[in-house]
Amino acid sequence: MIELLGKLPGLGPRSARRAALHLLKKREALLEPLAQSLADAAAHVRTCGECGSLDTADPCALCSASSRDDGLICVVAEVGDVWALERAGAFRGRYHVLGGVLSALDGVRPEDLRIAKLVERARRPGVREVILALAATVDGQATAHFVSEHLSAIGVTVSRLSQGVPVGGELELLDDGTLLAALASRRAV
Amino acid sequence: MIELLGKLPGLGPRSARRAALHLLKKREALLEPLAQSLADAAAHVRTCGECGSLDTADPCALCSASSRDDGLICVVAEVGDVWALERAGAFRGRYHVLGGVLSALDGVRPEDLRIAKLVERARRPGVREVILALAATVDGQATAHFVSEHLSAIGVTVSRLSQGVPVGGELELLDDGTLLAALASRRAV
Numbered sequence: 021m022i023e024l025l026g027k028l029p030g031l032g033p034r035s036a037r038r039a040a041l042h043l044l045k046k047r048e049a050l051l052e053p054l055a056q057s058l059a060d061a062a063a064h065v066r067t068c069g070e071c072g073s074l075d076t077a078d079p080c081a082l083c084s085a086s087s088r089d090d091g092l093i094c095v096v097a098e099v100g101d102v103w104a105l106e107r108a109g110a111f112r113g114r115y116h117v118l119g120g121v122l123s124a125l126d127g128v129r130p131e132d133l134r135i136a137k138l139v140e141r142a143r144r145p146g147v148r149e150v151i152l153a154l155a156a157t158v159d160g161q162a163t164a165h166f167v168s169e170h171l172s173a174i175g176v177t178v179s180r181l182s183q184g185v186p187v188g189g190e191l192e193l194l195d196d197g198t199l200l201a202a203l204a205s206r207r208a209v
Numbered sequence: 210m211i212e213l214l215g216k217l218p219g220l221g222p223r224s225a226r227r228a229a230l231h232l233l234k235k236r237e238a239l240l241e242p243l244a245q246s247l248a249d250a251a252a253h254v255r256t257c258g259e260c261g262s263l264d265t266a267d268p269c270a271l272c273s274a275s276s277r278d279d280g281l282i283c284v285v286a287e288v289g290d291v292w293a294l295e296r297a298g299a300f301r302g303r304y305h306v307l308g309g310v311l312s313a314l315d316g317v318r319p320e321d322l323r324i325a326k327l328v329e330r331a332r333r334p335g336v337r338e339v340i341l342a343l344a345a346t347v348d349g350q351a352t353a354h355f356v357s358e359h360l361s362a363i364g365v366t367v368s369r370l371s372q373g374v375p376v377g378g379e380l381e382l383l384d385d386g387t388l389l390a391a392l393a394s395r396r397a398v
Contacts, residue, residue: 155378185345185372194375196296
């Protein structure tokens with residue numbers, strides 16, 4: 021058990037031992053419910069065949085919600101990004117999880133990402149816009165470029181998140197690249 | 210000397226004592242040159258009557274440089290913001306330093322800022338655009354709004370820095386406000 025706990029992100033061998041002892045001390049309050057919950061997750065959580073997100077249902081709750089706009093598809097790298105956007109309540113359309121970003125260093129190639137499924141979804145009638153919500157990193161922007169080339173033939177509008185000053189950002193504390201981007205994409209008031 | 214050093218931002222009474230001892234130990238290498246340099250600064254550095262920045266000349270080097278574009282005025286809160294934008298090499302026009310932002314809490318009122326001078330400068334022939342490069346904080350954006358109302362009568366284009374994902378930004382780590390702003394001001398690829 022200690023060995024397996026130590027494989028969790030953020031836990032080393034030492035904290036795995038502490039966690040194991042804590043679990044054994046709280047057998048009824050923590051150990052048994054956690055064991056049950058992990059077994060449930062293993063049995064029921066699956067990848068949504070439509071968007072690639074995780075849920076107990078397939079298609080997932082976000083793909084089957086009738087209140088969401090089918091005309092907008094928001095493309096993200098990971099399931100965690102869907103959760104971040106949902107926490108912010110920022111978006112009311114559908115999602116598409118690529119499963120990562122292209123990376124020569126980590127050996128992630130286009131065929132490792134769910135791009136073909138995205139193209140298939142974008143071709144459906146009624147889809148107006150695909151929003152590429154990928155990180156403003158080198159790999160994220162390279163992936164956005166690659167995906168937008170694949171979508172350009174379809175005739176759907178492709179857009180990206182704006183780059184600029186984060187909310188609460190002081191000019192003096194920003195990096196040069198963000199200042200350049202914020203100035204270059206300034207908007208009339 | 211220790212008392213005065215302790216008034217510098219970032220130095221408390223304890224580090225002021227350390228600094229004083231260090232200065233006295235390095236009399237020729239540090240104490241005398243620093244005394245000279247502070248005296249020079251006191252005698253020669255002045256506020257530019259045009260833009261409000263600091264320089265040994267009035268008008269300052271940025272206002273008198275013939276290679277810069279007179280048609281663009283970038284409005285910032287503090288002299289430190291001019292330095293940040295110059296470090297980034299982001300801007301080749303003229304600057305205007307307001308001397309702060311409006312703040313009910315700190316008692317900064319419109320007449321405490323160099324707004325009248327900005328309006329005078331924006332009225333000059335040849336000025337095409339005023340860029341409000343103020344922080345994406347509540348006070349910064351309230352100031353931007355106030356200044357843009359004063360400029361709207363002149364007929365000059367007023368723009369703001371874009372808000373959005375900072376360069377290198379991962380979606381998962383962004384605050385909700387930034388995600389909302391980045392989605393709302395997304396741009397077609």
